[in-house]
Amino acid sequence: MSRGGRGGGLLIAGTTSDAGKSVVTAGICRWLVRRGVKVAPFKGQNMSLNSFVTREGAEIGRAQAMQAQAARVEPTALMNPVLLKPGSDRSSQVVLMGRPVGEMSAQGYHGGRQRSLLGPVLECLERLRGAYDAVICEGAGSPAEINLRRTDIVNMGIARAARLPVVVVGDIDRGGVFASFFGTTALLSPEDQELIAGYLVNKFRGDVSLLEPGLEMLRGLTGRSTLGVLPFRHGLGIDEEDGLRVSPRGAVRESPAAPPYGEDVLRVAVCAVPLMSNFTDVDALAAEPGVVVRFVDRPEELADADLVVVPGTRGTVKALAWLRERGLADALARRAAEGRPVLGICGGYQLLGEHIDDEVESRAGAVAGLGLLPVRVRFAREKTLARPVGLALGEAVEGYEIHHGVAEVRGGDAFVSDADGRALDGCRVGSVTGTHWHGALESDAFRRRFLTEVARTAGRRFVPAPGTSFGALREEQLDLLGDLIEEHADTDALMRLIEEGAPAGLPFIPPGAP
Numbered sequence: 001m002s003r004g005g006r007g008g009g010l011l012i013a014g015t016t017s018d019a020g021k022s023v024v025t026a027g028i029c030r031w032l033v034r035r036g037v038k039v040a041p042f043k044g045q046n047m048s049l050n051s052f053v054t055r056e057g058a059e060i061g062r063a064q065a066m067q068a069q070a071a072r073v074e075p076t077a078l079m080n081p082v083l084l085k086p087g088s089d090r091s092s093q094v095v096l097m098g099r100p101v102g103e104m105s106a107q108g109y110h111g112g113r114q115r116s117l118l119g120p121v122l123e124c125l126e127r128l129r130g131a132y133d134a135v136i137c138e139g140a141g142s143p144a145e146i147n148l149r150r151t152d153i154v155n156m157g158i159a160r161a162a163r164l165p166v167v168v169v170g171d172i173d174r175g176g177v178f179a180s181f182f183g184t185t186a187l188l189s190p191e192d193q194e195l196i197a198g199y200l201v202n203k204f205r206g207d208v209s210l211l212e213p214g215l216e217m218l219r220g221l222t223g224r225s226t227l228g229v230l231p232f233r234h235g236l237g238i239d240e241e242d243g244l245r246v247s248p249r250g251a252v253r254e255s256p257a258a259p260p261y262g263e264d265v266l267r268v269a270v271c272a273v274p275l276m277s278n279f280t281d282v283d284a285l286a287a288e289p290g291v292v293v294r295f296v297d298r299p300e301e302l303a304d305a306d307l308v309v310v311p312g313t314r315g316t317v318k319a320l321a322w323l324r325e326r327g328l329a330d331a332l333a334r335r336a337a338e339g340r341p342v343l344g345i346c347g348g349y350q351l352l353g354e355h356i357d358d359e360v361e362s363r364a365g366a367v368a369g370l371g372l373l374p375v376r377v378r379f380a381r382e383k384t385l386a387r388p389v390g391l392a393l394g395e396a397v398e399g400y401e402i403h404h405g406v407a408e409v410r411g412g413d414a415f416v417s418d419a420d421g422r423a424l425d426g427c428r429v430g431s432v433t434g435t436h437w438h439g440a441l442e443s444d445a446f447r448r449r450f451l452t453e454v455a456r457t458a459g460r461r462f463v464p465a466p467g468t469s470f471g472a473l474r475e476e477q478l479d480l481l482g483d484l485i486e487e488h489a490d491t492d493a494l495m496r497l498i499e500e501g502a503p504a505g506l507p508f509i510p511p512g513a514p
Contacts (some may be wrong), residue, residue: 006129007038008498011159012200013139015170015180020202022063023481024169024230025138029071030482031491032134032498040128041067043138044121045082045114045154047092049277049314053400057385058098059083062280067138070478081124082117082153084109086275087314087361096120100383115151122161129162134498137164144187146514156192165197165502167227167494173203178214182509185222189513197502198227200489205232223507228489233480260290262463266455268293269305271328273319273348277312278402281345284441284470285309288451290462299331306458307341308332310348312438316377316405317362320351320369329370336372341431341454349426349434350377350405360404373427373434374411379404388437390416390424393453395446399437401425407436416440431457442470 012028014021025041032039046061053059058077068075077098084092091105096117104113128135143155143166151157159166168184170177181199188196199218204211208229215226260266268285272295279295286293294301302308310332313319323329332352335342344352353375356367360379369377386401392415407427415426415435426435441447448464455462485491 006126007132008134008500009125009129009137009162009164010134010494010498011137011139011155011164011166011195013143013155013159013166013168013184015142015168015177015184016174017141019169019171020230021138021140021169022067024200024202024485025136026063026067026070026478027481027485028136028494029067030478031485032136033070033072034482034486038073038133039071040073040132040135041071041079041138042125042128042135043080043140043154044125044158045084045117045140046080047084047086047140049085049275050280051083051085051095051278051402053385053387053402054098055387056098057387059095059100059383059385059402060098062278063138066478067136069474070481071136078124078128081121085277085314093314097124098385114153118153118157118161121153121158125158125162136498139166142184143168143192144184146187149513156188156195159195160191163501164195165497166195167198167200167497168196169200169202171202172211173205173232177201178218181218182221185224186509186511187513190508192513193508194506195502196224196506197497198225198493200227201229203232204229222509225490225493227493228485230484230488233484260462261465262290262455263461264455265290265292266306266451266458266460266462267304268307268309269296269302270294270309270311271323271348272297273311273313273315274322275313275315275318277314278346278438279311281311281438281441282309284447285451287470287473288447288468289465291451297326297328299327302328302331302335306460306462307343307454308335310342310344310352312346312348312402314347315362316347316350317356317358317364317367319347320356320367323351323370332370332372336430336432339431339457341457342372342433344373344432344434346401346403346436346438347405349373349375349436350403350407352432352434353377353407354410356405358405372432373429374409375427375434376408376410377405378408380406384436388416388424390418392416392440392446393449395443395449397437397440397443397446399435399440399443401436402438403436405436444469444471 012025048061050062052062052065060080064080065075083095086092139155352372353369355376358379389398409427412427412429414423416424
């Protein structure tokens with residue numbers, strides 16, 4: 001698959017955000033690795049509040065970490081050289097090669113900074129192509145965002161520079177997929193259109209034969225084939241890119257269909273705080289049979305919850321104000337006074353403390369916390385990025401840390417300790433627990449022990465299923481994505497594109513870029 005010492009490549013673009021680029025990229029990675037192809041994922045620029053820490057201590061988008069798992073390789077900063085973490089509607093923290101380099105407004109970033117990053121992004125892509133047989137790249141948003149094309153480093157910008165063939169994914173469940181495919185192509189310049197090699201329909205429900213006349217008409221209009229129609233599948237549960245899109249109204253993490261192992265279910269309420277980050281932490285809870293996870297934004301919705309989780313956030317002080325405005329802060333205080341379980345993770349842990357001194361994230365200075373844990377937090381300019389291991393509730397646990405806040409624990413018990421009993425992280429007082437460790441609930445033995453404790457405190461006859469393995473469930477989900485590609489996509493055509501690039505002579509569709 002080598003082209004002059006470089007591996008093959010393919011870019012998966014989308015007609016819209018959430019068209020299915022991340023899962024299609026992961027599915028192609030899993031399909032290729034099962035065929036014996038050494039493959040890596042890549043996304044030049046990602047905007048997401050769901051991130052992950054690599055073994056070398058670099059922060060990348062969690063979707064790329066998931067895609068690396070699909071490819072059965074260790075994730076690295078090369079796979080996501082630029083990560084934007086929104087702090088408001090108009091500014092983001094810029095993370096370059098896994099390390100934060102500052103806050104920037106959208107105007108400042110797209111006004112010049114972004115284009116200057118094309119060289120480093122392409123260098124990362126070339127290094128991956130030198131080490132792997134194939135690199136499957138994921139675009140962002142739509143390649144037809146004509147207002148941003150001049151500075152693009154994630155869609156046609158890298159496709160043009162690296163001569164990557166492009167497959168455009170459209171979500172037919174939203175409607176208008178034919179217009180979206182045609183319009184996306186017709187808004188690109190002739191040079192960009194030369195690389196648009198085909199389309200992929202995602203989330204189709206029903207009889208494919210009813211769709212085929214439209215696909216043929218699309219081919220006649222564009223000169224490009226549809227390379228697959230992927231059926232709608234429930235329960236994929238794959239890491240999503242952005243917590244900003246989670247609606248608290250009725251948003252429930254999908255759980256296995258298996259009934260509870262014990263007599264009762266366990267209800268988990270997750271406070272849908274502003275700028276919610278790494279909400280994927282609760283996926284491991286939702287993977288347990290009999291655990292129902294929902295996102296909430298009203299105090300009354302905490303009443304029947306057996307466990308309340310305050311998740312991570314890129315705006316700890318903003319989330320704290322939001323909890324108070326909504327009456328959730330008082331509801332959390334009542335829970336703590338009644339001895340009912342509360343778990344704070346990262347930013348959620350910080351706001352459960354007594355005091356926050358923030359001259360970095362919000363620049364709000366001294367702010368009173370909820371006072372549920374004897375912890376004082378000071379925001380440091382240097383971000384903590386780590387992959388720690390330890391013991392919690394007597395069980396082995398591992399996680400990853402992504403935070404500016406430094407906690408000074410002034411009482412209670414440590415959440416995580418080392419083998420000699422020395423405190424590593426977090427604080428526990430009664431039924432309230434806080435930790436900076438994301439991903440801790442993915443440690444199966446610890447999660448079962450924690451949920452057993454929650455059930456006992458809540459008076460529920462809930463018993464964790466002894467055989468639940470979050471890692472095995474994730475592998476099953478990734479295999480399902482690989483199956484979708486293998487069974488419903490034109491894999492021969494995909495392989496030709498990866499190995500040979502876009503075919504010559506693809507027609508231009510007017511009007512082209514303005």
